[in-house]
Every structure is written in C-alpha cells, then in structure tokens.
Amino acid sequence: MKKLIYIAPIALIMVAGCNDATRVFDSEIAAINRQTEVLKEQNKILERIAAALEKQEGGEREHQ
Secondary structure, three states: OHHHHHHHHHHHHHHHHHHHHHHHHHHHHHHHHHHHHHHHHHHHHHHHHHHHHHHHHHHHHHHO
C-alpha cells in the first residue's frame, strides 16, 4: 500500500508531462500546416508570374 502512495504522484506527473508534450506537438503540426498553406498560395502566385513572363517573352519573339 505504501508503494502505491509513492507511485501515484509520479504517475500523475508523467501523465501531465505527456499531455504537455502532445499539446506542443499538436501546435507544431498546426504551424506546419499553416506554413504549407502559405507556400501553396505563394506557388500559385509564382506560377501566374511565370506564365505571364512566358507569354510576354513569346510576344517579344514574334515582333523580332
């Protein structure tokens, strides 16, 4: 019975530590997901710029 009195607080501390670690991990995953969305939007913008530059370059070649 005395062992249980010593083990119980340690177990509670370990469980609380796991919960904190899980929360940190989840917030890191959420940050990565937000960064991924930003990169997708930037990629769309860069694709539009590249298409406009290709179109402009094609038009300049026709005039030469």
